[in-house]
Amino acid sequence: MLLQRLPRGLAVGIAALLLSLPLAAQSDYPRAVRLGIAFINAPGVTNTETRYRNALLVGAGWNRLPLYWNEVERQPGFYDWGAYDRVVADDARHGLRTNLILLGIPSFRRDGNVPAGLYAPTFSDGSDALGGSKSPHPSNAWANFVYAAVLRYKPAGIGSGGGGVRVWEVWNEPDLGMFWSGTVQDYARLLKVAYLVIKYVDPDARVMFGGLADGDPPTGARDYLNSTLLWIGQDSGRVANHWYFDILALHTYTNPLRSRRAVERARETMGRFGIDRPIWLTETGLSVWDDYPGPTWTSGAPADRSLRGTQRQQAAYVIQSTVLAWAAGAEVVFWHQLYDDCGNQAPGAEAGDAHGLFRNESGAACFGAHPQPGSPRLAAGAFLTLAQLLGRETIFTSVITNLNGEAFSVTFDTGILSASKRITVAWSRRGRPRIEVPASALGAVVTSPNEGVFSLTPVNGWYTLDLPDVGALDTPFGSTGEVAYVGGSPYLMVEVLPPGVVGAQLRARLPGQPAEPLYPGSEPIGTPTLAPTATTAPTATIGAAPTPRPIPTFDTTLVLAPPVPFIGALPAISPAAFGLSWGAYDPISVAAYLVWVRVDGGDWSPWQTTTATEGVYTGEAGRVYEFAVWAVNRAGGWSQNVELVPMASTRVE
Numbered sequence: 001m002l003l004q005r006l007p008r009g010l011a012v013g014i015a016a017l018l019l020s021l022p023l024a025a026q027s028d029y030p031r032a033v034r035l036g037i038a039f040i041n042a043p044g045v046t047n048t049e050t051r052y053r054n055a056l057l058v059g060a061g062w063n064r065l066p067l068y069w070n071e072v073e074r075q076p077g078f079y080d081w082g083a084y085d086r087v088v089a090d091d092a093r094h095g096l097r098t099n100l101i102l103l104g105i106p107s108f109r110r111d112g113n114v115p116a117g118l119y120a121p122t123f124s125d126g127s128d129a130l131g132g133s134k135s136p137h138p139s140n141a142w143a144n145f146v147y148a149a150v151l152r153y154k155p156a157g158i159g160s161g162g163g164g165v166r167v168w169e170v171w172n173e174p175d176l177g178m179f180w181s182g183t184v185q186d187y188a189r190l191l192k193v194a195y196l197v198i199k200y201v202d203p204d205a206r207v208m209f210g211g212l213a214d215g216d217p218p219t220g221a222r223d224y225l226n227s228t229l230l231w232i233g234q235d236s237g238r239v240a241n242h243w244y245f246d247i248l249a250l251h252t253y254t255n256p257l258r259s260r261r262a263v264e265r266a267r268e269t270m271g272r273f274g275i276d277r278p279i280w281l282t283e284t285g286l287s288v289w290d291d292y293p294g295p296t297w298t299s300g301a302p303a304d305r306s307l308r309g310t311q312r313q314q315a316a317y318v319i320q321s322t323v324l325a326w327a328a329g330a331e332v333v334f335w336h337q338l339y340d341d342c343g344n345q346a347p348g349a350e351a352g353d354a355h356g357l358f359r360n361e362s363g364a365a366c367f368g369a370h371p372q373p374g375s376p377r378l379a380a381g382a383f384l385t386l387a388q389l390l391g392r393e394t395i396f397t398s399v400i401t402n403l404n405g406e407a408f409s410v411t412f413d414t415g416i417l418s419a420s421k422r423i424t425v426a427w428s429r430r431g432r433p434r435i436e437v438p439a440s441a442l443g444a445v446v447t448s449p450n451e452g453v454f455s456l457t458p459v460n461g462w463y464t465l466d467l468p469d470v471g472a473l474d475t476p477f478g479s480t481g482e483v484a485y486v487g488g489s490p491y492l493m494v495e496v497l498p499p500g501v502v503g504a505q506l507r508a509r510l511p512g513q514p515a516e517p518l519y520p521g522s523e524p525i526g527t528p529t530l531a532p533t534a535t536t537a538p539t540a541t542i543g544a545a546p547t548p549r550p551i552p553t554f555d556t557t558l559v560l561a562p563p564v565p566f567i568g569a570l571p572a573i574s575p576a577a578f579g580l581s582w583g584a585y586d587p588i589s590v591a592a593y594l595v596w597v598r599v600d601g602g603d604w605s606p607w608q609t610t611t612a613t614e615g616v617y618t619g620e621a622g623r624v625y626e627f628a629v630w631a632v633n634r635a636g637g638w639s640q641n642v643e644l645v646p647m648a649s650t651r652v653e
Contacts, residue, residue: 031056031059031060031061031095031096031097031392032059032060032061032386032387032391032392033061033332033391033392034061034326034331034332034333034390034391034392035059035060035061035062035322035332035333035334035335035383035386035387035391036060036062036063036097036099036282036332036333036335037055037058037060037062037063037064037334037335037337037338037357037383038063038064038065038282038283038334038335038336038337038338039063039064039065039337039338039339039341040052040055040060040063040065040091040096040338041063041065041087041090041091042066043071043083043086044083046364047361050361050374051338051339052090052094052096054338054357054358054376054380055094055096055338056094056095056096057384058357058376058380058384058387059383059384059387059388059391060338060383060387061096061097061387062096062097062098062099062332062334063087063091063096063097063098063099064098064099064101064169064282064334065098065099065100065101066101066103066104066172067084067100067101067102067103067149068103069102069103069104069105069106069109069145070104070105070106070107071083073106073109073145074106076108076109079148081152081159084153084159085152085159085161088100088153088159088160088161088163088164088165089159089160089161089162089163090161091161091163092160092161092162092163092164093161093162097163097167098153098163098165098167099165099167099169099208099282099334100149100165100167100168100169101169101170101171102145102146102149102168102169102170102171102194103171103172103210109141109145113181113182113183113186114182114186114189114190115141115142115145115190116139116141117137117139117140117141117142117143118140118141118142118186118189118190118193119189120137120139120140120143121137121139121140122136122137122140122192122193122196122197123136123137123143123196123200124136124137124138128196128237129196129237130196130199130200134200135147136197140193142190142193142194143193143196143197146193146194146197146198147197147200147201150165150168150197150201150202151201153165154166154202154205155202165205166202166204166205166206167205167206167208168198168205168207168208169208169210169211169249169282170190170191170194170195170208170209170245171187171190171210172210172211173210173211173212173213173251174187174190174210174212174224175212175213175214175224176213176214180210184224184227184231185231187210187228188228188232188244191209191210191228191232191244191245192232192235192241192244194207195207195241195242195244195245196241196244199241206246206247207245207246208245208246208248208249208280208282209228209247209248209249209277210249211249211250211251211282211283212224212225212248212250212251212266213251223269225266225269226269226272229243229269229270229273229275232244233273243273243275243277245277246278247278247279247280248266248270248277248278248279248280249279249281249282250262250263250266250279250280250282250330251281251282251283251336252281252283252284252321252325253283253284253285253286253307253336254286254307254309254317255485256317256320256321256324256486256487259281259284259321259322259324259325259328259330260324260325260327260328260400262281262325263279263281263325263328263329263330264328264329266279267279267328267329278331279329279330279331280331280332280333280334281321281322281325281330281333281334282334283334284321284322284325284333284334284335284336285317285335285336285337285355286308286309286313286314286317286486287307287308287314287343287353287354287355288309288310288311288313288314288354288377289305289308289309289310289354290310290311291311291359291377292354292359292367292369292370293340293343293350293353293354293360293366293367293370294308294351294353294354295351309486311377311378311379312378313486314377314378314379315377315378315379315381315382315489316382316427316486316487316488316489316490317379317486318335318379318382318383318386319382319386319425319427319490320408320425320427320486320487320490321333322386323386323390323410323412323490324400324408324410326390326395326398326410326412327398327399327410327412328400335357335379335383336355337355337356337357338356338357338358339356339357339358339359339360339361339364340352340354340355340356340358340359340360340366340367341356341360341364341365341366342365342366342367343355343366343367347365347366348366349366352367356377357376357377357379357380357383358374358375358376358377358380359372359373359374359375359376359377360373360374361373361374362374385447385492389423389447389492389494390412390414390423393412393414393415393421394414394415395412395413395414396413396414396415396420397412397413398410398412398413399411399507401507401508403433403435403508403509403510404510405429405430406428406429406430406431406433407426407427407429407430407433407435407467407508407510408426408427408429408487409424409425409426409435409437409507409508410424410425410426411423411424411425411507411508412425413497420497421495421497422440422441422494422495422497423492423493423494423495424437424492424493424495424508425490425491425493426465426467426490426491426493426508427467427468427470427487427489427490427491428468428469428470428487428488429470429485429487429488430470431469431470432466432467432468432469432470432488433466433467433510434464434465434466434467434510435464435467435508435509435510435511436462436463436464436465436508436509436510436511437462437463437465437493437508438461438462438463438507438508439458439461439462439463439495440497440498441495441496441497441498442457442458443455443456443457443458443495444456444458444463444493444494445493445494445640445642446465446491446492446493446494447491447492447494448468448489448490448491448492453638453642454642455642455643456493463493465491465493467488467491468488468489468491469488470485470487470488563584563590563631563632563633563639564584564631564639565582565583565584565593565629565631565639565641566582566583566584566629566647567580567582567627567628567629567647567648568580568581568582568648569648570627570648570650572651573650573651573652573653574619574650574651574652574653575652576618576619576620576621576652577616577617577618577619578616578617578619578650578652579615579616580595580614580615580616580617580627580648581613582595582613582614582627582629583613584629584631584639590631590632591632592609592632593609593611593612593613593629593630593631594608594609594629594630594631594632595607595608595609595610595615595627595628596627596628596629596630596644597617597625597626597627598625598626598627598628598644598646599619599623599624599625600623600624601624601626604628604644607627619652621652621653622651622652622653623651623652624649624650624651625649625651625652626646626648627646627647627648627649628641628644628645628646628647
């Protein structure tokens with residue numbers, strides 16, 4: 001049963017209002033440990049405080065950016081860390097964790113396609129072994145750069161800014177020639193040297209296999225991960241050194257189903273070598289074509305907007321890609337990126353990729369001419385919704401269900417502190433299907449960044465959802481002929497579970513048809529740990545079964561209690577113009593209010609969306625006016641009074 005829907009225009013408006021509010025105290029913002037954003041800040045970026053404010057308002061917990069060797073060592077032996085010192089310190093000051101990517105080669109440190117001395121011993125004692133007191137080998141330029149970077153930015157390092165870097169990504173997209181022109185064997189060596197140096201300087205740091213762009217080759221003809229592991233498999237020190245990586249990074253774009261397939265395929269590949277590692281999506285995104293600087297002039301030429309979508313599709317993609325990746329076992333997902341910035345184009349270009357959750361500010365180096373500079377796209381609200389509902393929770397179980405190709409549903413059983421929830425995310429894949437979701441509580445709240453908020457009550461133990469109509473991209477994905485299909489706007493349905501219900505693994509269905517699970521998802525995937533990573537080496541060898549990975553835990557201390565709104569009492573009789581006051585009890589601090597009015601018992605209508613706590617209402621003689629209010633806090637948490645009931649009333653005479 002639909003009780004009350006927040007109109008879509010108002011939902012978008014209040015999201016924009018929330019994202020335009022001044023930056024509050026840093027402790028007011030929960031950082032989603034499962035969610036990051038690329039280029040929140042980076043060297044050369046301006047308006048940094050505005051960028052941090054927007055990233056915090058949508059719930060980001062991580063900043064990802066490249067640390068270019070060729071930018072810090074411009075002359076042999078002389079490092080200029082100033083720009084990166086500022087970024088790492090700013091991340092720490094704003095409570096964000098930093099994922100730094102080590103890449104780039106100064107021209108004077110290059111030997112063909114690789115750093116000079118890459119195959120020289122890692123350490124000064126002539127070995128590639130940890131232990132003892134040593135320094136990088138003077139002939140291994142890469143080892144010396146990594147040593148200097150980690151020594152500076154580890155916690156308590158001179159450039160840590162009170163925080164420090166604990167996740168180091170070794171190169172970006174080494175499977176693409178535009179980033180890495182060495183061989184697979186060269187990359188395996190690059191990864192090994194970086195791992196040994198990083199662990200020597202900071203044993204508690206985590207080393208990440210550089211994000212792979214081609215993580216889901218449909219033909220299997222090109223599998224960079226498999227090829228790299230074959231080289232590492234010949235290394236006698238692989239077991240003692242954890243196969244030289246702690247986390248595997250993947251990149252997926254355009255088609256949300258690739259996010260699931262890439263994660264599953266990577267786990268299968270690692271399993272063939274008897275290893276198991278956490279998987280992160282350090283880039284996922286969809287560029288829009290119907291908003292500047294996307295190629296908006298292509299409305300009549302679909303081929304010219306290949307691999308792009310509309311703003312509504314981008315918002316849908318944020319949720320679809322992320323929940324599919326999480327359910328398949330990914331731990332952390334990074335959106336690419338916070339702003340459009342230069343959109344992979346040179347300054348001065350007429351058009352570029354518009355991946356940003358936010359449009360560029362006026363005066364930006366590129367694409368600063370939007371009529372609403374700095375404003376959020378719909379995707380910003382979608383990201384915030386994920387951060388609020390799933391970004392900080394422990395996920396106990398997850399299951400993906402394919403409903404005969406017409407719709408997908410992803411169900412998570414989660415908990416934060418003492419509260420357990422079942423969150424079902426569903427979207428159409430064809431048309432506008434009706435689906436049924438088994439009820440685990442007496443009611444549920446459903447939200448969608450594009451469609452609004454409403455509540456449901458089950459009938460005979462099932463909720464019924466009519467999913468929004470699907471939208472498709474205009475061109476095939478890549479050269480495989482696979483349709484790059486972003487489904488309809490997702491619904492996110494939340495139930496608060498009674499004791500003992502967690503882990504029931506219930507699945508959605510089409511009316512009268514059994515559900516068909518696409519991915520069993522019964523393995524608890526936990527929450528990424530922020531504690532130091534153990535350095536004890538696994539005993540797995542090639543061909544052995546993967547060793548079960550302990551479930552990471554995240555100990556949170558911030559209670560995300562929703563606001564509890566109230567309205568001041570009104571007299572029984574009021575003049576035509578009368579005052580009204582409202583507010584909310586909230587431990588985080590209220591960001592905005594939506595005040596509703598009902599005349600003579602008719603339909604509820606929004607009176608105003610505001611940050612104020614009082615106003616004057618003008619009515620007509622002989623009519624009865626009833627008021628209700630919703631509140632949203634700076635963490636994106638809405639009050640729980642979804643069903644509108646009068647909180648104050650008066651009669652005008």
